[in-house]
Amino acid sequence: xxxxxxxxxxxxxxxxxxxxxxTVSRCLNDPNRVIEATRKRVMAAVDQLGYTPNFAxxxxxxxxxxxxxAVIPTMNNAIFARALQAFQDQLAQAGYMLLVGSSAYxxxxxxxxxxxxxARGVDGILLVGFEREPETYDYLKRHGVPTVAAWTYSEDxxxxxxxxxxxxxxxSLTEAVLSYGHQRIGFIAGKTxxxxxxxxxxxxxxxxxAAAGIPRDQLIxxxxxxxxxxxxxxxxxxxxxxxxxxxxxxxxxxxxxxxMRQASRMGLSVPxxxxxxxxxxxxxxxxxxxxxxxxYVPHDExxxxxxxxxxxxxxxxxxxxxxxxxxxxxxxxxxxxxxSVP
Amino acid sequence: xxxxxxxxxxxxxxxxxxxxxxTVSRCLNDPNRVIEATRKRVMAAVDQLGYTPNFAxxxxxxxxxxxxxAVIPTMNNAIFARALQAFQDQLAQAGYMLLVGSSAYxxxxxxxxxxxxxARGVDGILLVGFEREPETYDYLKRHGVPTVAAWTYSEDxxxxxxxxxxxxxxxSLTEAVLSYGHQRIGFIAGKTxxxxxxxxxxxxxxxxxAAAGIPRDQLIxxxxxxxxxxxxxxxxxxxxxxxxxxxxxxxxxxxxxxxMRQASRMGLSVPxxxxxxxxxxxxxxxxxxxxxxxxYVPHDExxxxxxxxxxxxxxxxxxxxxxxxxxxxxxxxxxxxxxSVP
DNA sequence: CGCCCAAATGTAAGCGCTTGCATTTGGTGA
DNA sequence: TCACCAAATGCAAGCGCTTACATTTGGGCG
Numbered sequence: 097x098x099x100x101x102x103x104x105x106x107x108x109x110x111x112x113x114x115x116x117x118x119t120v121s122r123c124l125n126d127p128n129r130v131i132e133a134t135r136k137r138v139m140a141a142v143d144q145l146g147y148t149p150n151f152a153x154x155x156x157x158x159x160x161x162x163x164x165x166a167v168i169p170t171m172n173n174a175i176f177a178r179a180l181q182a183f184q185d186q187l188a189q190a191g192y193m194l195l196v197g198s199s200a201y202x203x204x205x206x207x208x209x210x211x212x213x214x215a216r217g218v219d220g221i222l223l224v225g226f227e228r229e230p231e232t233y234d235y236l237k238r239h240g241v242p243t244v245a246a247w248t249y250s251e252d253x254x255x256x257x258x259x260x261x262x263x264x265x266x267x268s269l270t271e272a273v274l275s276y277g278h279q280r281i282g283f284i285a286g287k288t289x290x291x292x293x294x295x296x297x298x299x300x301x302x303x304x305x306a307a308a309g310i311p312r313d314q315l316i317x318x319x320x321x322x323x324x325x326x327x328x329x330x331x332x333x334x335x336x337x338x339x340x341x342x343x344x345x346x347x348x349x350x351x352x353x354x355x356m357r358q359a360s361r362m363g364l365s366v367p368x369x370x371x372x373x374x375x376x377x378x379x380x381x382x383x384x385x386x387x388x389x390x391x392y393v394p395h396d397e398x399x400x401x402x403x404x405x406x407x408x409x410x411x412x413x414x415x416x417x418x419x420x421x422x423x424x425x426x427x428x429x430x431x432x433x434x435x436s437v438p
Numbered sequence: 439x440x441x442x443x444x445x446x447x448x449x450x451x452x453x454x455x456x457x458x459x460x461t462v463s464r465c466l467n468d469p470n471r472v473i474e475a476t477r478k479r480v481m482a483a484v485d486q487l488g489y490t491p492n493f494a495x496x497x498x499x500x501x502x503x504x505x506x507x508a509v510i511p512t513m514n515n516a517i518f519a520r521a522l523q524a525f526q527d528q529l530a531q532a533g534y535m536l537l538v539g540s541s542a543y544x545x546x547x548x549x550x551x552x553x554x555x556x557a558r559g560v561d562g563i564l565l566v567g568f569e570r571e572p573e574t575y576d577y578l579k580r581h582g583v584p585t586v587a588a589w590t591y592s593e594d595x596x597x598x599x600x601x602x603x604x605x606x607x608x609x610s611l612t613e614a615v616l617s618y619g620h621q622r623i624g625f626i627a628g629k630t631x632x633x634x635x636x637x638x639x640x641x642x643x644x645x646x647x648a649a650a651g652i653p654r655d656q657l658i659x660x661x662x663x664x665x666x667x668x669x670x671x672x673x674x675x676x677x678x679x680x681x682x683x684x685x686x687x688x689x690x691x692x693x694x695x696x697x698m699r700q701a702s703r704m705g706l707s708v709p710x711x712x713x714x715x716x717x718x719x720x721x722x723x724x725x726x727x728x729x730x731x732x733x734y735v736p737h738d739e740x741x742x743x744x745x746x747x748x749x750x751x752x753x754x755x756x757x758x759x760x761x762x763x764x765x766x767x768x769x770x771x772x773x774x775x776x777x778s779v780p
Numbered sequence: 781c782g783c784c785c786a787a788a789t790g791t792a793a794g795c796g797c798t799t800g801c802a803t804t805t806g807g808t809g810a
Numbered sequence: 811t812c813a814c815c816a817a818a819t820g821c822a823a824g825c826g827c828t829t830a831c832a833t834t835t836g837g838g839c840g
Contacts, residue, residue, distance in 0.1 A: 495796035
């Protein structure tokens with residue numbers, strides 16, 4: 097089938113309506129700069145011809161693309177995907193579309209993606225976390241691309257942020273865990289390299305232990321990829337060691353789910369033999385058995401607020417404030433007092 | 439902070455290298471049309487200036503955007519997100535980026551998004567399922583935008599597809615369930631309106647029952663939104679009715695998870711009191727207790743193949759073939775023989 | 781009944797790139 | 811050595827839109 101004659105352009109509409117292209121353009125972008133009679137005529141022509149503006153041309157002439165970019169580690173688990181959905185919904189309302197890239201937790205890939213997005217002329221960018229080369233922030237600033245960092249929070253980061261205090265959240269959870277009487281603690285953290293969020297969580301645990309006067313070497317710490325099987329593997333290794341912990345904290349719910357699965361495979365009861373906690377409060381946290389004690393994170397709100405923060409910047413606001421979201425500990429069955437005498 | 443002088447353009451590079459813009463352009467897009475000495479000089483200028491091409495301009499001049507669009511129902515659960523990730527990875531390798539829209543299962547929103555993507559000049563579009571107005575397909579064809587439908591399969595759909603046979607998959611699962619001896623079947627389907635995949639699954643169940651000579655009114659059929667609580671609610675209503683089913687099939691794993699949670703809240707044992715099955719084999723299927731019998735769907739492969747199918751079309755291949763993916767039933771603990779005598 | 785001014789509209793210059801065609805270059809064979 | 815040809819490069823015309831600036835229009839007012 098032959099591709100039809102190319103789509104109608106602004107000029108076609110102008111001709112059909114008997115006005116200049118400038119008028120048509122104004123009708124579309126700033127309707128009340130044009131008198132009603134004319135506007136009607138133009139609009140009639142528009143939908144009679146089935147005209148749709150060409151965004152590339154518009155982007156080029158107007159120097160804005162009505163497109164926002166986002167680079168996230170992965171969409172494989174619901175955790176980023178969910179906030180991204182909320183982010184996207186909010187943008188769509190403002191007429192923006194979302195261009196996504198994923199980095200697979202690789203800083204180099206992330207940098208590439210960012211450059212790519214900038215080359216595509218996105219009007220703003222959503223990033224996850226703060227930790228990346230200063231050059232990247234320079235680059236972004238140099239190109240005048242508004243940026244917001246999510247899943248993290250700081251008053252004085254290189255760009256505005258919308259997120260929560262990873263350190264504090266994990267510290268609180270750890271304190272809660274300690275208050276149950278646990279002394280030997282395992283923590284299966286996410287990979288911390290280039291990941292300030294994971295680092296924050298580790299530091300939170302350490303701070304809580306320190307505050308409780310528990311010697312640092314009581315903490316069994318390991319880093320895992322963010323997936324089920326990694327959780328399972330590390331859980332097994334920790335539990336197989338000479339003095340297994342009475343509770344294993346996990347860097348997120350997915351790792352915790354892996355740990356849980358492994359516990360059941362090893363015939364260990366949770367929380368009878370060992371307690372387990374997660375982070376994120378994804379849906380699965382309430383579905384697995386026993387239900388998971390974890391840290392609730394307002395994913396949807398984070399996505400929405402991030403969008404608004406970005407939009408504000410795009411609209412030219414100076415000194416856009418970062419948004420600090422509250423997390424809270426959700427106590428469920430997977431955490432209990434240790435039974436074995438230490 | 440003042441936005442710096444605008445980014446270097448092709449012309450700047452040309453000037454710096456002492457060649458014409460045409461040569462620079464060729465260096466970038468078709469390097470071996472340019473002699474090595476020149477190429478080196480140009481490349482040096484390129485990274486000395488930190489030049490990055492402007493995609494809008496390129497899109498406009500070359501009439502391709504190196505951008506692919508996708509409209510999916512939602513990224514809230516991992517099911518679409520996961521395949522989307524695979525789709526995206528594959529595209530990235532070919533230099534494309536992904537522009538995403540989500541429809542929230544609303545046909546009108548979907549149509550809007552599609553038009554939007556076309557206006558943005560995407561080189562191809564990924565859609566979920568076949569069912570939508572014929573005008574949409576006309577529109578796409580008229581604009582010459584290659585399209586592929588995923589999560590569904592047909593030899594002779596309006597566009598090539600990459601997916602599996604929903605009807606057959608669910609029919610097989612139902613047959614398996616029947617072979618366990620179940621007679622009173624409940625099916626919590628997904629909403630079927632405008633959703634050929636959900637419809638296919640319903641038809642599959644019905645076909646299997648018919649083949650087994652089980653009267654149609656033995657089937658307790660309901661449609662639910664695709665979320666946990668909907669699964670829970672419908673599960674409760676079915677089980678509270680006078681003659682509760684001995685097995686409840688669910689339109690997907692998320693609904694099944696909801697059913698499972700509700701079962702435990704009602705003190706019903708699975709599969710002792712009632713069996714439950716899902717569809718998709720998401721990660722959570724193996725994590726919940728009891729593990730869920732479900733239909734495995736190769737999400738990653740679907741995403742990858744969809745990308746390749748689309749790319750083929752973009753490269754001008756005629757008559758691109760649809761890809762039929764195999765599903766298979768994964769038997770886990772949630773399905774067993776009925777214990778109560780019918 | 782003109783004049784003046786603001787509102788409405790038109791004119792046309794780009795935005796940064798690709799590409800068909802024209803021109804130049806350099807090597808080859810006679 | 812020179813004509814000839816392919817390869818390398820340059821020229822310049824757009825691609826479809828926005829927008830600063832110029833021009834026209836039409837009403838209110840003196």
